[in-house]
Amino acid sequence: MSAFLVAIYIGVFCSASSNAENNGCLDLDNHTNWQAIGPHIQEIKYVRSSNRFRASVQCEPGYQGFVLFQQKYSNRFPMDCINGSWTFASPCMEVVCPDISNNDTWKTNGENIQRIEYLPSSLSTVTAHCLNGYEAISHNSSNDHFSVKCEQGVWVAEVAEGACQKKDCGNPLPDPNRRDDISNGTVYLSTVFFSCNDGYELVGANTSLCTDLSKWRPEVPRCKIKDCGPPLDWAHGTCIATNTTYQSIGLCSCNTGYTFTGRNNSIECLANGSWRVPDGNCTIKNCGPPPYWAYGTCITTKTTYQSTGRCSCNTGYTFTGRNTSIECLANGSWRVPDGNCTIKNCGNPLADPHRHDDTSNGTVFLSTVTFLCNDGYELVGANTSGCTELSKWRPEVPNCKIKDCGHPPDLAYGTCIATNTTFQSIGLCSCITGYTLTGQNSIECLANGSWRGPDGICTIKNCENPIADPNRHDDTSNGTVYLSTVTFSCHDGYELVGANTSICTALSTWRPEVPNCKIKDCGPPPDLAHGTCIATSTTFRSIGRCSCTTGYHFTGRNSSTKCLSNGSWRGLDGSCAIKEPVIISFETNGTRFNGDNNILDTFQIPNRFPYFGTYYTLFRPSMNGFIALDFQPLYNQYGGETPSEWTAAIQKHIVIAPLWTDIDSRNISNGGLWIHVLTDRDKADVLKIQDRVRQYTNQTEFNVSVALVATWKHVTVHSPYEPGYELVNHQNLSMQVILVTDGMFTYIMFNYDREQFSIRPLPEVSVASGYTHLDYSASVLSTRNNFTNLIKESNVNPAFPGRWLYNVTAITVSMLNETRCLQFVMANNYTLKSWITEQLVYALPCPCQEVLMLEDYMFTRKDEILPGIGTKFTHTTCYESWFFSVYGIKQRCCYMFSKLESQYPGAVAAEFENSTIASLLHEGYYQCCSPEGSQKYCHLYQQINPPDDCSRYTISDEIQMADKKDCPKIEDLSVDVEK
Structure with missing residues (x-):
């Protein structure tokens, strides 16, 4: 209703007042005109209406007017201007009774009321209708509605109680076998639950509901007794x-x-x-196991009622009767067979005059008879037989035959012979060769089948020990009796005259006869190539002396020979060798220097020269017998004779010295210091060194890349006397040092001339040979106390004294990578190179200038492509395509000073999406071109996988290529690389 009134109030027109006046009605904007409407008005407003002039009247609190179209009182009601006057139902009047149309008012006047109906003829009487299932209770009767009157502001009902109550269905009709649950009551909408007593069942629903007609629906059920039907089937x-x-x-x-x-x-x-x-x-019923049947067995598959079976006699018994069947009877017992089993009989065995039969156990089935033969006889067959189920003796009855003692017994070291071997026969015995019989020699065959005797024995003959010889050893560990063997051997340097063994014969003598020992003779001394050996005696322990012919000299430890105990001369520990110079001469002219105490200028080493794994490019020789692998001057003239003195003297230089002492070559016309730097251009000279290194080290693949040679010829120790050559004939020195490498392995060779090595150093000057390690420690090889051994010995060939070789190799990772790089190039120079060449046809080339690269959106900057690029490449920037193209190629471009460079060692190439190829190229790049390595063979790697270049670049390359349907497929390429 409030919503309706709000709708009425909306839209008041500012001209409503004037329009109402023009129609002859009072102007309600003037409050004095409200008195014409009536008292108790609080407010009047004009409201919009489509076909009339209308106003809304608001009564004061506690007052109401009657609204016709609602047929109820309200504190607000409408008025219409009709024919010059305001028309309304009633003025504002005092409230008499509350508005009973409000639900709250109903509760005040009674519960369970469904609706209130105003009577059209009276405003003071209304009709209250009860809810379904409820009824109004009056003095005389009940109905579903009652009247309510307004009396002095209070609504008064006609019924005494003034309310509606639920209808009642009453208790259901009784049934003695039924139980009714009416705990929920019997009034409208109450539910009763039905159940039958045990043994009865409901005929109808188990619940009923009280309806608004005061009846139970569904109808109340009845209980009938349960019927179990025919008795159940019972097994058996x-x-x-x-x-x-x-x-x-x-x-x-x-x-x-x-x-x-x-x-x-x-x-x-x-x-x-x-x-x-x-x-x-x-x-x-179960008859149990089949019945016992004497001497027989009954068998059946079942033992229950009406089961049948058969009986049979045990082995050795036979059936006598009518029927062998059995049956399980209704009383649970077996019907037994009609008959019985009787045992079988074998009778007495056949008689034998030499046999005794024991039949005390009887002769029926399973009885046993025992057979015994008379003395001197034995059973041919079993000694017992049993009576079988076939009424026969088995095994068959045996016979008795006379005993045979067999072959006469063996006599230790003799023989026994008899013409007959049966019971009571006699024989004779005799000894074999080399033995003698002692005792009785007859034998006899006894009743037990064995021979008696013989009672004598055969004893072996003895030859005793052989006649002694002081130079002979006799081994009689096998004894000295008949057929014993004695072994003869002579002392060292003597030999047997006769057999080395003798046997003791049947005549008690040694044959062959015992031998003698005579001293060995080695004959003439051995021949010596290019020499002669002479001895005054040729028997055991004699000595021979050897000497070389003119033009040869003996090389070895001992030039004498000796007649050995085996009758041969001891081999010579040496040989006569032609006098070949130890110092190697070269076809290439070296650079000659003269002077005293001079440290020469540096020499450039043309190729990489590793020394203990560190590369050197310069060396400096010194007149005082050493070279240094660096370019700084060395101020000490002489080295140290102990490792600590050596380290102090070298002043942190790498020094290699064949003999470091005070050496002078001034004023000597044919003496001085010669320096050679040999490479592959000096093939003849390089081969001389290379062949000797291979011979001494077994490095068959050693190929010289560079050799540094310093040769001192005809020099002498320093002398205050002039001219210096006056001492050459008394003190001279010729020696040579060779440092040689193949780029990985490095060796030092010291050569000392045997003829020109007779110096006498001054007492105040140290003398030492050796070489320096990278930590400046020293390997001192000789001092003034033993330097003369340098021409007497050799660590590579004892037959060629004066030559020494030392390994100063330390293989680094860089060196190993160079070797692996060459293996990589050798294995992939064709297959992989061809494959990459084909793929790069589809690669976009790098722009030549970095400024053009910056315009290419397909590349991003990535300087870490070249790790460890170092100071040399600080102005280098790298770019990489951010995706693998449809051809499986990722492009890389590096710019030095904004220009693409491909010739510097750090240049990079494209990568491939093929994982096998990418891994192979990554490993090859690390071995050949890594900035941490030598990069010696990087150019070979770049022949296989060339660095990016811009030779094919055009501006059209900046235009993105359309996808092609015929893109080549990247196949997996397997390359066998020896690692």
């Missing part, structure tokens, strides 16, 4: 009952051949309408 039995309803009783019995097992065989109809089964069951 029958059940019978005269009645089948609840609590009826019946009995069960088992079929023939069955017996009842349990507590109770009765049945009963239960409350749930089913039969209680018997407390037990019918089990078929």
Whole structure:
């Protein structure tokens, strides 16, 4: 209603007042005109109306006017201007009774009221209608409605109670076998629950509801007794009952051949309408195991009622009777066979005059007879037989034959012979060769089948020990009796004259005769190539002396020979060798220097020269017998004779010295210091060094890349006398140092001329040979106390004294990578190179200038492409395409000073999406071109996988290529690389 009024109030027009006046109605904007409407008005407003002039009147609190179209009072009501006057139902009047149309008012005047109806003829009387299922209670009767009157502001009902109450259906009709649950009551909408007593069941619904007609719906059910039906089937039995309803009783019995097992065989109809089964069951009768039958066996597959079987006699028995069958009877016992089994009999065995038979156990089946032969006889067959089921003796009855003692017995070291070997026969015995019989020689065959005797024995003959010889050793560990062997051997330097063994014969003598020992003779001394050996005696321990012919000299430790105990001369520890110079001469002219104490200018080493794994490019020779692998001057003239003195003297230089002492070459016309720097251009000279290194080290693949040679010829120690050559004939020195490498392995060779090595150093000057390690420690090889051994010995060929070789190799990772790089190039120079060449046809080339690269959106800057680029490449920037193209190629471009460079060692190439190829190229790049390595063979790697260049670049390359359908497929390429 409030929403309706709000709708009425909306839209007041500013001209409503004037329009109303023009129609002859009072102007309600003038409050004095409100008195014409009536008292108790609080407010009047004009409201919009489509076809009339209308106003809304608001009464003062506690006052209401009647609204016609609502037929109710309200504190706000409308007025219409009709024919010059305001028309309304009633003025504002005092409230008499509350508005009963409000639900709250209903509760004040009674519960369970459905609606209030105003009577059209009276405003003081209304009709209250009860809810469905409820009824109004008056003094005399009930109905579904009642009247309410307004009396002095209060609504008064006609009924005494003034309210509606629920209708009542009353208790259901009774049934003695039914239980009714009316705990929810019997009034309208109450529910009653029905259930039957045990053994009864409902005929109808189990619940009913009280309806507004005061009736139970569905109708109240009834209970009928339960029927269990015919008695149940019972396995192997029958059940019978005269009645089948609840609590009826019946009995069960088992079929023939069955017996009842349990507590109770009765049945009963239960409350749930089913039969209680018997407390037990019918089990078929079982006769148990087949019956015992004397001397026989009965067998059957079943043992229950009506089962049958057969009986048979045991082995050795036979059946006598009519029937061998059995049957399980209804009383649970077996019907036995009609007959019995009797034992079989074998009778007495056939007689033998030399045999005794023991038949005390009888002769029937399984009886046993024992057979015994007379003395001197033995059974041919078993000694017992048993009577079998076939009434026969088995094994067959044996015979007795005379005993045979067999071959006469063996006599230790003799023989026994007899013409007959049966019981009571006699024989004779004799000894074999080399033995003698002592005692009785006859034998006899006894009743037990064995020979008696012989009572004599054969003793072996003895030759005793051989006649002694002081130079002979006799081994008689095998004894000295007949057929014993003695072994003869002579002392060292002597030999047997006769056989080395003798045997003791049957005549007690040694044959062959015992030998003698004579001293060995080595004959003439051995021949010596290019020499002669002479000896005054040629027997054991004699000495021979050897000497070389003119033009040869003996090389070795001992030039004498000796007649050995084996009758041969001891081989010579040496040989006569032609006098070949130890110092190697070269076809290439070296650079000659003269002077005293001079440290020469530096020499450039043309190729990489590793020394203990560190590369050197310069060396400086010194007149005082050493070279240094660096370019700084060395101020000390002489080295140290101990490792610590050596380290102090070299002043942190790498010094290699064949003999470091005070050496002078001034004023000597044919003396001085010669320096050679040999490479592959000096092939003849390089081969001389290379062949010797290979010979001494077994490095068959050693190929000289560079050799540094310093040769001192005809020099002498420093002398205050002039001219210096006056001492050459008395003190001279010729020696040579060679440093040689193949780029990985490095060796030092010291050569000392045997003829020109006779110096006498001054006492105040140290003398030492050796070489320096990278930590400046020293390997001192000789000092003034033993330097003369340098021309007497050799560590590579004892037959060629004066030559020494030392390994100063330390293989670094960089060196190993160079080797692996060459293996990589050798294995992939064709297959992989061709494959990459084909793929790069589809690669976009790098722009030549970095400024053009910056305009290419397909590349991003990535300087870490060249790790460790160092100071040399600080102005280098790199770019990489951010995706693998449809051809599986990722492009890389590096710019030095904004220009693409491909010739510097750090240049990079494209990568490939193919994982096998990418891994192979990554490993090859690290081995050949890594900035941490030498990069010696990087150019070979770049022949296989060339660095990016811009030779094919055009501005059209900046235009993105359209996808092609015929893109080449990147196949996996396997390359066998020896690692």
